[in-house]
Amino acid sequence: MSRLIVKNLPKRVKESKLRQLFGEHGTLTDCTLKYTRDGIFRRFAFIGYKSEEEAKNAQKYLDKTFINTDQMEVNIATTVNDGEKPRAWSKYSKDSSAFQRKEKSDPANIEKAQKEFEEKKKKERAERVHDLLGDLKDDEGFQEFLNVHDSSSKRPIWTNDTTEAGAKASKKKKKNEKSSMKEKPVAVEETDDMEEEEPNKKVKKTKISDMDYLKAKMSQTDVNESGSESEHEEQDTTAVEETAPPLSNSQEKRYSVLMKGIKGACGANTIIKFFTPLKVGKIDIVKSELGVNIGVAYIDFFTEKDMEQAQKRSKNFINGKKVIIKKLGEKMVDVEPKKTRPWEVKNFKTTEDEEGIAESGRLFVRNLAYSCTEEDVEELFKPFGPLAEVTLQVDRFLNKPKGFALVTFMMPEHAVAAYTKLDGSIFQGRMLHILPGKEKKEYEDADGLTFKKKKELEQKRLAKSSHNWNALFLGTNAVADVMAEKYGTSKGDILDAEGKASLGVRMALGETQIVSETRDFLIENGVCLDSFSQATAPRSKTVILAKNLPAGTSLDELSTLFSKFGNLGRLLLPPSSLTAIIEFTQPNDARFAFTKLAYSKFRHLPLYLEWAPVEVFKPVVAPKTEDSGIESETAASGSKTEAGDADADSDSDEEEDTTLFVKNLNFESKEEDLKSLFEKCGTVAKANIAKKMDVKNPGKQLSMGFGFIQYKHKSSLEKALKELQKSELDGHKLELKRSNRVTQKDNVKQRKKQKEKAASTKILVRNIPFEAKVHELSELFKVFGEIKFVRLPKKLSGTGTHRGFGFVDFMSKEDAKRAFNALCHSTHLYGRRLVLEWAETEENIDDLRRKVAGQFHDEPESKKLKKSTFIENLERTV
Numbered sequence: 001m002s003r004l005i006v007k008n009l010p011k012r013v014k015e016s017k018l019r020q021l022f023g024e025h026g027t028l029t030d031c032t033l034k035y036t037r038d039g040i041f042r043r044f045a046f047i048g049y050k051s052e053e054e055a056k057n058a059q060k061y062l063d064k065t066f067i068n069t070d071q072m073e074v075n076i077a078t079t080v081n082d083g084e085k086p087r088a089w090s091k092y093s094k095d096s097s098a099f100q101r102k103e104k105s106d107p108a109n110i111e112k113a114q115k116e117f118e119e120k121k122k123k124e125r126a127e128r129v130h131d132l133l134g135d136l137k138d139d140e141g142f143q144e145f146l147n148v149h150d151s152s153s154k155r156p157i158w159t160n161d162t163t164e165a166g167a168k169a170s171k172k173k174k175k176n177e178k179s180s181m182k183e184k185p186v187a188v189e190e191t192d193d194m195e196e197e198e199p200n201k202k203v204k205k206t207k208i209s210d211m212d213y214l215k216a217k218m219s220q221t222d223v224n225e226s227g228s229e230s231e232h233e234e235q236d237t238t239a240v241e242e243t244a245p246p247l248s249n250s251q252e253k254r255y256s257v258l259m260k261g262i263k264g265a266c267g268a269n270t271i272i273k274f275f276t277p278l279k280v281g282k283i284d285i286v287k288s289e290l291g292v293n294i295g296v297a298y299i300d301f302f303t304e305k306d307m308e309q310a311q312k313r314s315k316n317f318i319n320g321k322k323v324i325i326k327k328l329g330e331k332m333v334d335v336e337p338k339k340t341r342p343w344e345v346k347n348f349k350t351t352e353d354e355e356g357i358a359e360s361g362r363l364f365v366r367n368l369a370y371s372c373t374e375e376d377v378e379e380l381f382k383p384f385g386p387l388a389e390v391t392l393q394v395d396r397f398l399n400k401p402k403g404f405a406l407v408t409f410m411m412p413e414h415a416v417a418a419y420t421k422l423d424g425s426i427f428q429g430r431m432l433h434i435l436p437g438k439e440k441k442e443y444e445d446a447d448g449l450t451f452k453k454k455k456e457l458e459q460k461r462l463a464k465s466s467h468n469w470n471a472l473f474l475g476t477n478a479v480a481d482v483m484a485e486k487y488g489t490s491k492g493d494i495l496d497a498e499g500k501a502s503l504g505v506r507m508a509l510g511e512t513q514i515v516s517e518t519r520d521f522l523i524e525n526g527v528c529l530d531s532f533s534q535a536t537a538p539r540s541k542t543v544i545l546a547k548n549l550p551a552g553t554s555l556d557e558l559s560t561l562f563s564k565f566g567n568l569g570r571l572l573l574p575p576s577s578l579t580a581i582i583e584f585t586q587p588n589d590a591r592f593a594f595t596k597l598a599y600s601k602f603r604h605l606p607l608y609l610e611w612a613p614v615e616v617f618k619p620v621v622a623p624k625t626e627d628s629g630i631e632s633e634t635a636a637s638g639s640k641t642e643a644g645d646a647d648a649d650s651d652s653d654e655e656e657d658t659t660l661f662v663k664n665l666n667f668e669s670k671e672e673d674l675k676s677l678f679e680k681c682g683t684v685a686k687a688n689i690a691k692k693m694d695v696k697n698p699g700k701q702l703s704m705g706f707g708f709i710q711y712k713h714k715s716s717l718e719k720a721l722k723e724l725q726k727s728e729l730d731g732h733k734l735e736l737k738r739s740n741r742v743t744q745k746d747n748v749k750q751r752k753k754q755k756e757k758a759a760s761t762k763i764l765v766r767n768i769p770f771e772a773k774v775h776e777l778s779e780l781f782k783v784f785g786e787i788k789f790v791r792l793p794k795k796l797s798g799t800g801t802h803r804g805f806g807f808v809d810f811m812s813k814e815d816a817k818r819a820f821n822a823l824c825h826s827t828h829l830y831g832r833r834l835v836l837e838w839a840e841t842e843e844n845i846d847d848l849r850r851k852v853a854g855q856f857h858d859e860p861e862s863k864k865l866k867k868s869t870f871i872e873n874l875e876r877t878v
Contacts (some may be wrong), residue, residue: 002055003030003077003426004047010068011041017067022047025061026054029369029429036092046077048429050371055429080424080431255307256328259297261321269356271297274318278306298328357419361388361412362437366404368392369428374541374587377405380427385414394588396566406437459599474511474547474826475605478578481551483510504772504830505779512827518574519825525572527581531613539611541587542569544594546580547608553577561602565593570617581612658685658717660709661739665689666730667703677729678709682716708739761788761816762809762839768792769830770801780829781808784822785815807839 006018019031030048035041049055055076063074136142262271268283281300288294301307307327314325357363365377374392381387389408394401409415423434449457484491494510497503519529531537546558555573562568562582566589572581584590598609662674675687689707694700711717717738726733768777778790788809792802810816824836 001076001078001426002049002052002429003431004049004055004059005044005075005077006047006062007044007073007075008070009033009041009043009045009072010070011043013041013067015045018045018047021067022058022062025058026050027371029371042090042092048369048426050369050428077426079426255301255304257299257301257307257310258326258328259299259323260295260326261323262293262295262297262318266293266318269359270318271299274316274323275299275310275313278309279303356436357415358412360437360439361409361415362439363407363409363415363419364404364435364437365407366433366435367430368401368403368405368432369430370401370403372401372405372428374405376428377407380422381407381409381418384409384418384421386410391588391591394586396589399567399586408437408440456599460595474514474576474578476507476828476831478549478551478605479507479511479514482514482576482578485551502773502776502779505776508780508827508829508834509783512822514576514578515826516822518576518579521574522572522581526618527572528613528615528618531615537613537615540614540616541611542584542590543612543616544582544584544590545610545612546582547578547610548605549578549580549607550603550605551577553580553603558582561597562593565589565596581616583617656714657738658711658714659739660711660717660720661737662707662709663705663735663737664732665703665705665707665734666732667705669703669730669732671707673729674707674709677727678711678720678724681711681720681723683712684709684716685712686710760838760840761811761813762807763816763820764805764807764837764839766805766835766837767832768802768804768806768834769832770804772829774806776829777806777808780823781810781819784810784819786811 004022006022009018013033015031015033018033019028022028022031027050028048029050030046033041033045047055047058049058059074059076062072065072259271262285268285271283272280279302281302282298283300284298286294286296286298299310301310311325311327315322317323363381368377372392374390377392378387378390381390386409387407388410390405391407392401392405407415407418409418419434419436422432425432480491480494484494494506495503522529544562553573554577555571558573558580559568559571562571562584565584567585569583569585570581571583574580582593584593594609594611597607599606601607660678665674669689671687671689674689675684678684678687687707687709690704691701692704694702709720711720721736721738724734725736728734763781765777774790774792777792778787781787781790788811790806790808792806794802808819810819820836820838823834827834
């Protein structure tokens, strides 16, 4: 752990002094002194370091040392969910015995507990009497019997001995008066009786003397008959409604139902969707002691109408299971939730949070160190599964992280695993707090939008997809503008279709020249062009490649366009001004610019953006001089050829059938020990132990108990089979067998095969447009050297069109290489990009016919050669 807890600090210690003391041993990420709610210092603090090594060194150096006159106790801090953390001892901690003794000795708590106990006993006594009476409690004769035989000591001395009938008559009279007032609200006249009723209704709302209050009570016969508040509430609910105080702002009515049959993965979100569009209040899902859903839930509604509508959905199905809904009634609930302090947060994870993460796959990570980077966050969450996006929020004015990030996983279940494992854990000296992140808004097609607007939204959504990336894309119109400006002619002359040369060939050659100049400029400015040729290479988070720029674009225009989204690093614009590389200092600014500017209008053309590869810039940029550039290029090429030759030589020394299969390995054995054991029999090229991912500990690997040993020479393998069979390693006897595993020699053969193919004079050209002619292809390639022939294979007889590919054979290999290197990057003929490969030259027409015939032969190949086949092969070899 990279977090320390420092105890027994002086009462008047300051944070600045602790930072100075502990900052000498590493980079501090947190320094927090702990206080009570009343501002009393609890004499301990938490110190966070950037790495675990720094925290251990500080703990080792400062433990048992003195600050002022107090001896500090420095320990490694534990996480919130750690079951092995020491028991709390402070009187401020709820889990400590000192806190419990303090609560018991508090007079206010003792009095409160005594009142609660008396109220509980009184309630239980009333419930027992209620159960004993049964149906008699509603019998009029029985109520009259109780009033007659009631003890006079339990009734006030001013109570009149009126009968039940008189009380009922007065009730009916009041109800009739109320109904008549409701029916004729305009014709009502004020009477003495109404004036007498008004103060009676507002007895509890106005300040009156004791005598007036007694007189008012004497006028209410229904109250006098009861003798107690509980009996009064049961006998006369009308009087209670008239005299009851209004509901406070902190309480409101809720209507509850009981829901059964929701076993399984059914949470609060599922229940809310089931009752949509009804407005659901609180949802309580009953669980067992082990936290398992037992299939029962209590749901509150705000109105009685919603509760009745919910009852009608009984016997419907949720996740294929029938649910039963029953009415419970109304109750009073607190509207304002109780405020919990930060240190009183529950240690267990709520089901609602996990359900939200399981749907969105997005996490909101708080309390990150201010020196944390996106790479650090990515390395922390990567062991749990592939990540779709990691966004670390950065202050645009200070260029420093804000301390929180958003992490999106490709699979939501990986996000749940990361949430369960990392919430409350310590990372770079700080305790992480992870919450479910809101689902990212996607572009949706609105009915009111035009087709053009919908198309723009679709292009924005697909801007980050890699299937449409072409690093050196050049627009045809922009190529014509650059060519006209370069050769001092008009654009109409460039696009003249009536000239001698083909217009398509003219545009293709112009594009090839611009691409070549662009490549030279980028190489001089330290750009690694090989990284663009790797389609699956990881992409940078700060470098953007802008394409389809209009001719004549300036650096100031691009700087003004991109700088409003954040601080810029390097900005490269080739002489053709059709492609640019923009580097941002912060990944968040680069993402914002990419999202806003992708497919947006720049002048009169849409702007095409692409994330550049990670290694787009070389680590060291050579000075921009011709001599140094030539020397660096020759040195680099020489080192590459030497390295390639060395690899070829080292690989060529390896022989076939040199791999051993080793079984019964100890799970604790290491590859170094295995290699040292087998080096006794010869030179070991490689030693591998098969491993698999550890499910319980993400990011770690477990040995599978077997491995492979690859020797340089076959004689070493034979010797190891004889001498090391049944030998012991870490207490296990090893079993050795020959392995059929493919060695690296196949890669050497493939590399040599490619070199042999590159030495030919014939080029295979694919993706040729069907309107292209043989003479146009010849005009395109003859610029680079003398051509032997150009051939476009045609389709079946009668169609007259070619098949979309062709062959170009040069007189010399140098001319073929020059044409291949110039046209293979990004050359378009009639809008289609030409794909160039080296063709096989050693095969003649007879070999090609024989290969095609073998593909359509119905009979399987036999191990024994037929007489005719043998004679044919013999004649061909002689």
